[in-house]
Amino acid sequence: MLNLKAFEVWFVTGSQHLYGPETLKQVAANSAQIAAALDVSPAIPVRVIFKPVVKTPQEVMELCQQANTSADCIGLITWCHTFSPSKMWINGFKLLRKPMAHLHTQHNREIPWGAIDMDFMNLNQAAHGDREHGFIMSRMRVSRKVVVGFWQDQRVQQQLGAWCRAAAAWQDWQGAKFCRFGDNMREVAVTEGDKVAAQIQLGYSVNGFGVGDLVQCVGEVGEADADALVDEYRASYRIPAATAKRSGLRQSLQEAARIELGLRAFLAHGGFKGFTDTFEDLHGLPQLPGIAVQRLMADGFGFGAEGDWKTCALVRAMKVMASGLSGGTSFMEDYTYHFDADRSLVLGAHMLEICPSIAAGKPALEIHPLGIGGKADPVRLVFDTPPGPAVNASILDVGNRFRLLVNEVEVVPVPRPLPKLPVARAIWAPQPNLEIAAAAWIHGGGAHHTGFSQAVTTEMLEDFATIANVEIAIIDAKTNVRDFQQQLRNNEVYYALARGWAS
Secondary structure, eight states: OOOGGGOEEEEEEEOOGGGHHHHHHHHHHHHHHHHHHHHTOTTOOSEEEEOOOBOSHHHHHHHHHHHHHOSSEEEEEEEESSOOOGGGGHHHHHHOOSOEEEEEOOSOSSOOTTTOOHHHHHHOOHHHHHHHHHHHHHHTTOOOEEEESOTTSHHHHHHHHHHHHHHHHHHHHTTOEEEEESOOOTTOSTTOOOHHHHHHHHOOEEEEEOHHHHHHHHHTOOHHHHHHHHHHHHHHSBOOHHHHTOTTHHHHHHHHHHHHHHHHHHHHHHTOSEEEEOTTOOTTOSSOOOHHHHHHHHTTOEEEETTOHHHHHHHHHHHHHTTTSSSOEEEEEEEEEEOOSSOOEEEEEOSSOOOGGGOSSSOEEEEOOOSSSSOOOOEEEEOOOOOEEEEEEEEEEOSSSEEEEEEEEEEOOOSSOOTTOOSOEEEEEESSOHHHHHHHHHHTTOOSEEEEESSOOHHHHHHHHHHHTOEEEEEOTTOOHHHHHHHHHHHHHHHHHHTTOOO
């Protein structure tokens, strides 16, 4: 998966020449110390690069231009050690195209009660310097994250780390390419959307390819390569006795291996970061891609079933956010419910395509009929998901904007065995409960397809929505349907007015 240490955020401190060279020298030294501490923090997954203190409008503007053109820079962390007149930031902020976090901190944790004097006061002015800094960003409607607290505190570093992960996912989207094999599943609405609007606002492109293009790549896979991958399958996964005894097992595994290798070749050649397919368009493929999709997702590719390109892109973004964290991330679907008087549950699954990064233990490699599509029985990995907190997220095109819906959930152990369900699955209790969560999700227009993660947090998704200027609605333990509906109504008004706001 993507190594986030390839990215960097720039630590930028604002001041002014008013304070004289000695004070500015101390400002620079203190700022470099903070940047160095953040750079080595385990909570922050990217490099933190100290930049010289900016003191004039020209310096701010030049730095913002450099950030825009730097391929490695994914955003700025700004701080005002002293007072930094906000008008000097205007032209820079007008040019800046990278995400920004505003760290409201100070170099010293405590007031030195017995020693504090005017020299100390002139040096340590973040308490009002950052308020001036915040004003101009609010006046200019600059989207940013604000983190308040002492820079050595774990909570502060974790908040900055969450923002860095969101900024990395945003950077990964810029210029990304996603391909659709075939079109949308027929007559389905929620998986459609405005791909031109997505490219304009979100930065990635989506284009369609005939499944014949993929079939050609599959046909070019050599027998030795397919055999080697089949051997890898056998070594990596459990093969239950029923599957091991199947007639034609080797052929089924070879067909699945050819599909995987053909997919990998196609995606690599086109530079794609994710893909969609649909069981309604499999012409020339012997079986619906199952294990191939699962293993590609485990390697970081985004995926959406039935042509769902928005979820495909979201899964990729969540994969980037989760890089290096424990817990997996997968394409998911709310499949069926368990209504219980004490605690109702959701069984999440899909026909085949759930990522083994969320598996509890070693997945089983199995072959079963699909029941739809009219193709050979596909190969898939079957497993349960370990218990613990997770998020379910869905991105929607609601006509005049994109909306990100997030539901916090708690994955639970499978209450009873599922011996006849031959798909990977997760069982969870939505927050605050199924009845409220599902009602709010439906009011919000949430899709049945989601990005599911036990690594990505709500905070990361909030930061990502802020960076992308996407509406976000969160369903958590505090949600009630009446207030959630009112939030959606308020958002309608906000986004209608926001289009007309002048800077």
